[in-house]
Amino acid sequence: MIDYTRYGIEANRLRFMVERDGLEEALEFAVRTRMGYRRHILQEKAPREMRRGFIQSYLAFKRFINDYASKD
Secondary structure (H helix, E strand, C coil): CCCHHHHHHHHHHHHHHHHHHCHHHHHHHHHHHHHHHHHHHHCCCCCHHHHHHHHHHHHHHHHHHHHHCCCC
């Protein structure tokens, strides 16, 4: 059972993705989306007032990936 409360502002989106597409697809989505947020944060493309939300989302996706990605 996934504790979505760990994923803050992305909890609802992750829950939806897992229910609709399954855990593996949700993980792929999280990896792609996290990379996009990271790129915007590092390149400072995000408007200043949105930066905090981007960082929070980035960290939520990173936590989700770390929690559920297979560790081969």
